[in-house]
Amino acid sequence: MNSGSQRLVFAVIAGIGLVCAIIMGLVPASLSPLALVLAVVALVATLVAYATKDYFFLFDSMLHMKNMTAVIDGNDPFYMAPSGDAIVVRRGEEVYATAFVKVPIYSSSTEMADEDRYNFSLLFARMISISKTPMRVSSQLHPINKDDYIARINAKLNESEVRYNTLQGDKTADPKALDRVKGEVTMWRNMLDNVSRSNSQELEVYASITAIGGSEEEAINLVAIKADEIAAGISATLGITATIVTGDEMLVFIEPDYMIPPTTISEVMKYKGMQTT
Amino acid sequence: MDEDTVIYLSISIIIIVVVIASSAKFGLVGTLMLILSIVAIFLLLLLAFADFLIVPLFTKILNITMVPAKNFTITSGQDAVVKYSNGIYYATGYLTANIYNYIFAAERETEEGPELTAAPDKWEKAIMNIHFPFKFNMIVASEDIQRYRDELETKRGLLEFQYSKEMQSTNPNPMGLENMQRQINVLQTRIDRIGEGEKPVNSIMYVESTAVGVSLKEANDALANQLSELQTIFNVFDLNLTRVIGRELYHLFKFNYLIPGLKELTSTFDVQK
Numbered sequence: 385m386n387s388g389s390q391r392l393v394f395a396v397i398a399g400i401g402l403v404c405a406i407i408m409g410l411v412p413a414s415l416s417p418l419a420l421v422l423a424v425v426a427l428v429a430t431l432v433a434y435a436t437k438d439y440f441f442l443f444d445s446m447l448h449m450k451n452m453t454a455v456i457d458g459n460d461p462f463y464m465a466p467s468g469d470a471i472v473v474r475r476g477e478e479v480y481a482t483a484f485v486k487v488p489i490y491s492s493s494t495e496m497a498d499e500d501r502y503n504f505s506l507l508f509a510r511m512i513s514i515s516k517t518p519m520r521v522s523s524q525l526h527p528i529n530k531d532d533y534i535a536r537i538n539a540k541l542n543e544s545e546v547r548y549n550t551l552q553g554d555k556t557a558d559p560k561a562l563d564r565v566k567g568e569v570t571m572w573r574n575m576l577d578n579v580s581r582s583n584s585q586e587l588e589v590y591a592s593i594t595a596i597g598g599s600e601e602e603a604i605n606l607v608a609i610k611a612d613e614i615a616a617g618i619s620a621t622l623g624i625t626a627t628i629v630t631g632d633e634m635l636v637f638i639e640p641d642y643m644i645p646p647t648t649i650s651e652v653m654k655y656k657g658m659q660t661t
Numbered sequence: 662m663d664e665d666t667v668i669y670l671s672i673s674i675i676i677i678v679v680v681i682a683s684s685a686k687f688g689l690v691g692t693l694m695l696i697l698s699i700v701a702i703f704l705l706l707l708l709a710f711a712d713f714l715i716v717p718l719f720t721k722i723l724n725i726t727m728v729p730a731k732n733f734t735i736t737s738g739q740d741a742v743v744k745y746s747n748g749i750y751y752a753t754g755y756l757t758a759n760i761y762n763y764i765f766a767a768e769r770e771t772e773e774g775p776e777l778t779a780a781p782d783k784w785e786k787a788i789m790n791i792h793f794p795f796k797f798n799m800i801v802a803s804e805d806i807q808r809y810r811d812e813l814e815t816k817r818g819l820l821e822f823q824y825s826k827e828m829q830s831t832n833p834n835p836m837g838l839e840n841m842q843r844q845i846n847v848l849q850t851r852i853d854r855i856g857e858g859e860k861p862v863n864s865i866m867y868v869e870s871t872a873v874g875v876s877l878k879e880a881n882d883a884l885a886n887q888l889s890e891l892q893t894i895f896n897v898f899d900l901n902l903t904r905v906i907g908r909e910l911y912h913l914f915k916f917n918y919l920i921p922g923l924k925e926l927t928s929t930f931d932v933q934k
Contacts, residue, residue: 394669398672398673398676401676402675402676402679405676405679405680405683406679408680408683409679409682409683413686413687413688416687416688416690416691417690419683419687419690419694420687420690420693420694423680423683423684423694423697423698424697426676426679426680427676427677427680427697427698427701429676430673430676430677430701430705431673431701431704431705431708433669433672433673434669434670434673434705434708434709435708437665437666437669438708438712438908439712439716439908441911442727442908445727445728449725452723452724452725452726453725453726453727453728453734454725454726454727454728455727455728456727456728456729456730456911457728457729457730457731458728458730458731459730459731460730460731461729461730461731461733461917461918462918471918473918473919475919480918480919482918482919482920492785493781493782493784493785494782494785496781498778501777501778501779501780501781501782502774502777502778504781505777505778505780505781506777509859510860512799512801512862512864513801513803513860513862514803515801515802515803516802516803516804516805517802517922517923518800518801518802518863518920518921518922518923518926519800519801519802519920520798520799520800520801520916520920521798521799521801522796522797522798522799523796523797524794524795524796525788525791525793525794525795525796526794527794583792585792587788592920593920594919594920594921596922638917638918639744640744640746640751640753640871641744641746641747641749641751643794643871644751644794644871644873646747646749649749649873
């Protein structure tokens with residue numbers, strides 16, 4: 385965290401403070417206003433110097449602040465690796481690549497005996513200790529994007545409504561066939577109503593790991609190796625098939641607007657409305 | 662307190678002490694210098710141990726917002742990261758999730774079977790009661806077992822030496838002896854657990870939730886509701902859930918894109934072992 389440049393800035397500012405404090409001690413008592421100014425400079429410099437310890441990342445942006453907005457980083461937070469299986473972040477000379485491994489756990493504790501539950505906890509504890517490099521294990525609950533599903537139901541509904549209207553116009557049509565199509569229309573309409581009304585969510589578990597490299601290719605290759613190791617370790621420990629996440633699926637774990645896609649916003653807001661009323 | 666904090670704090674206090682020592686000869690102005698020095702020490706201690714109070718207060722009063730990355734803004738209260746996309750505000754906030762029970766469990770000699778058995782059930786029941794997007798994150802890194810074991814054995818050896826020295830003294834302190842014995846037992850339990858195949862793991866746990874709104878205020882209010890609901894729901898795990906405010910929010914936001922090395926993690930956050 386505390387880089388060389390941060391230490392240098394601390395040393396310079398603290399040095400100014402110390403010099404001011406020493407000069408203040410040498411000033412004769414008759415020049416007390418000058419001594420007061422030096423004391424204030426020394427104390428302010430001390431506080432600013434200490435603040436560099438944790439807030440060095442803010443200093444530059446605070447100095448160049450416009451309209452009370454400090455821009456720490458104006459670039460995109462990441463970009464996708466050309467291979468589509470990692471995201472890449474640049475920090476100075478270093479390049480960081482992060483890969484995501486999906487951990488599909490379909491078993492539920494309700495269908496486990498006590499012994500199975502105990503064993504599952506132990507296996508999970510073993511799973512989180514497979515890496516010596518920091519690895520993030522996350523459980524993410526998010527609304528399901530039902531856009532495609534709703535579109536499919538809508539298409540079926542339209543199709544059955546057209547059939548129903550055609551049959552209704554046909555005087556020779558079998559009344560039983562007409563009833564059947566009417567039932568089909570009702571079924572699709574009910575399904576559409578229920579899908580839109582209920583709040584569908586999914587829980588996904590994934591692990592993410594980062595590798596540092598001198599170049600983009602190096603970081604991406606290193607993280608691919610690490611992700612393979614992690615996926616193999618998780619698969620062997622939990623007896624599942626852990627897979628490396630690729631493409632847009634990764635964005636669901638990173639970007640809030642992918643986690644809550646526009647089509648599900650009304651659902652999330654509906655729940656929020658229920659809470660506040 | 663980590664090594665860096667001790668060094669930075671010592672240097673800063675030395676400068677203030679020099680100012681205090683030199684202020685005596687300036688009479689009334691000297692008294693003013695003394696008062697300013699005391700205020701500086703107070704602010705310094707706040708910066709060192711409670712910066713999450715002072716810095717967000719400063720940014721809130723001056724209405725300073727920060728941009729941690731393109732399209733993202735850290736609110737002036739430094740309690741949420743907001744993304745504005747397609748006319749919708751996505752506010753993300755964080756809760757620390759230190760499992761104190763986990764630490765106590767490591768210090769307990771009794772078996773923790775019932776807790777491990779109950780954990781999956783508790784987790785599922787908690788999840789069933791959550792109706793908004795959230796993430797439970799654990800950053801974990803296992804330790805070098807041999808090094809960790811050596812560390813524990815060294816600590817145990819030192820305590821045993823102190824214990825025997827206290828026993829041989831003419832007037833042994835029973836409270837001190839009991840305390841040392843307890844610490845020796847804790848270390849012994851940890852050594853035994855490693856012997857049983859358990860790996861020591863460094864971990865940082867935090868909860869993240871995202872709320873949406875058509876205005877910034879709406880998204881922030883919804884986020885506050887969601888986070889307080891998560892605090893209630895996760896109480897079942899005996900978790901100490903505190904809302905993250907201040908510079909740690911920026912670092913947690915960055916963890917979505919890269920996970921730094923253990924050294925950087927430990928200098929930014931308290932790591933549980």
